[in-house]
Amino acid sequence: MKPEVGTLLEALPYIREFHGKTVVIKYGGAAMTEPELREDFARDVVLLKYVGLNPIIVHGGGPDITAYMRRLNMPVEFVGGLRVSDADTVEIAKMVLVGKVNKDIVSRINRHGQPAVGLSGDDGQLFRVSTMTGPGGEDIGFVGKIERVDVGVINHIAEDYIPVIASVGADRIGRSHNINADEAAGAIARAMGAYKVMFLTDVAGWLRDVDDPSSVISEASADDVETALLTMEGGMRPKLQACIEAIHGGVTYAHIIDGRLPHSLLLELFTDAGIGTKVRPAS
Numbered sequence: 001m002k003p004e005v006g007t008l009l010e011a012l013p014y015i016r017e018f019h020g021k022t023v024v025i026k027y028g029g030a031a032m033t034e035p036e037l038r039e040d041f042a043r044d045v046v047l048l049k050y051v052g053l054n055p056i057i058v059h060g061g062g063p064d065i066t067a068y069m070r071r072l073n074m075p076v077e078f079v080g081g082l083r084v085s086d087a088d089t090v091e092i093a094k095m096v097l098v099g100k101v102n103k104d105i106v107s108r109i110n111r112h113g114q115p116a117v118g119l120s121g122d123d124g125q126l127f128r129v130s131t132m133t134g135p136g137g138e139d140i141g142f143v144g145k146i147e148r149v150d151v152g153v154i155n156h157i158a159e160d161y162i163p164v165i166a167s168v169g170a171d172r173i174g175r176s177h178n179i180n181a182d183e184a185a186g187a188i189a190r191a192m193g194a195y196k197v198m199f200l201t202d203v204a205g206w207l208r209d210v211d212d213p214s215s216v217i218s219e220a221s222a223d224d225v226e227t228a229l230l231t232m233e234g235g236m237r238p239k240l241q242a243c244i245e246a247i248h249g250g251v252t253y254a255h256i257i258d259g260r261l262p263h264s265l266l267l268e269l270f271t272d273a274g275i276g277t278k279v280r281p282a283s
């Protein structure tokens, strides 16, 4: 048998399993720096829609926000993987995420043959946020925690389009907040009752030792993750926190995969081997 046919046949049971299912995909800033990878990503998402999945994209753009802040000589600070955000920082985050990154993703998906629609928390009042603190209770400014997602808005759009969601939104009195895109993806997956949530990032997965790329933890239970979160810092923290949020809300699996790898989405979804870290409910 030709190897290409083998690959398609290997994918068939997965296509059947995932048909009609909602998959929330967090597309991370660190994995979106290469134009070629951005193109591959858009093509993969279109393929998912064509084979009958319901992909919902939630994106970040942290490195882009940092680059613009530096141009404006603004101080850049993170606490527990969350950007400290005063009102000026929120304004930059909003301009970069909604105006630049979101439109780039939307137009690439459009070009590959499925229409996409960009949304932020403000559109159709998609989500409402409250102000959150850092992991140690620190004041980190206008950083939002999603309190409520209007899934009706996403379902309505997803009937005909691929929703592409930027992680900014407002609180009850209309103040804009910067939301970590991992937190947004976890909350949206939970609210949507998604089958899976997948985080594309710039490492091979959750690493046992952050300095050893070969130390990927291929599978972990929600309990393992909760234990690790007690001491974890850096960008992996909000990702694992979001995995827990999603799994506790009924999402079957959460995956952290290497967005630097071309077609990583397809490799995880449609091959027997899979890639990265899979978080499952506590057994």
Ligand SMILES: Nc1ncnc2c1ncn2[C@@H]1O[C@H](COP(=O)(O)OP(=O)(O)O)[C@@H](O)[C@H]1O
Pocket (backbone or CB within 6 Å): 027, 028, 029, 030, 031, 060, 062, 063, 081, 182, 200, 201, 202, 203, 205, 206, 207, 208, 209, 210, 233, 234, 235, 236, 237
């Ligand atoms: N145990 C860990 N395993 C993997 N990555 C980790 C770990 N601890 C901290 N990190 C950091 O988390 C980063 C990924 O998070 P982040 O930079 O926020 O990515 P993204 O932009 O994709 O959301 C990695 O590049 C790595 O530096």
Ligand SMILES: CC(=O)N[C@@H](CCC(=O)OP(=O)(O)O)C(=O)O
Pocket (backbone or CB within 6 Å): 027, 028, 029, 030, 059, 060, 061, 062, 063, 065, 081, 082, 083, 085, 093, 143, 144, 167, 178, 179, 180, 181, 182
């Ligand atoms: C509060 C907070 O941390 N907001 C993030 C939003 C963007 C984001 O999460 O981007 P990545 O997924 O590329 O890291 C930030 O300002 O960087």
